[in-house]
Amino acid sequence: MTEKPIDLDQHRGLSAQRATESRRLLSEVEAHEAKLHRLRVEAEEQFLALPAATWEEAAVKAKYLLRLHAETLAGGDARTRRLIAAVLEDFERLSVSSAEDP
CATH class of the missing domain: 1.20.5 (Single alpha-helices involved in coiled-coils or other helix-helix interfaces)
Incomplete structure (x- = not known):
């Protein structure tokens, strides 16, 4: 060996x-x-x-669901994919601005 x-x-x-x-x-x-x-x-x-206790929790669930749906549209409708991307960007922008407000 x-x-x-x-x-x-x-x-x-x-x-x-x-x-x-x-x-x-x-x-x-x-x-x-x-x-x-x-x-x-x-x-x-x-x-x-559990149901969402805040709008932020509801947004987290909605973002997950939209991303999951967007994955199924990989080769599908470009307009729907753009709408999903726009809504996800809105969620991000609004969650950042609400976190900055006292």
């Missing part, structure tokens, strides 16, 4: 190395997607648990 581990990837062809790397990356992507799905489910359960 040698003291240094042998890197088996160096002994394989380039296409086999690329295929292995692709499988590894795909596995990581799938793991991240599963984690994102779990986090979304948790967030949605919290949103449904």
Whole structure:
């Protein structure tokens, strides 16, 4: 036995190395997607648990819902995507200005 581990990837062809790397990356992507799905489910359960107590809480829920809807429109209607972006910008602008007011 040698003291240094042998890197088996160096002994394989380039296409086999690329295929292995692709499988590894795909596995990581799938793991991240599963984690994102779990986090979304948790967030949605919290949103449904109690009604919003303030306009800011309602805006957080609305922003989440609009972003979720915008994701489904990735290749869809450009006007709807622009409207969603404008409303999200309004929420951000108004939440900053209301936070600055005493």
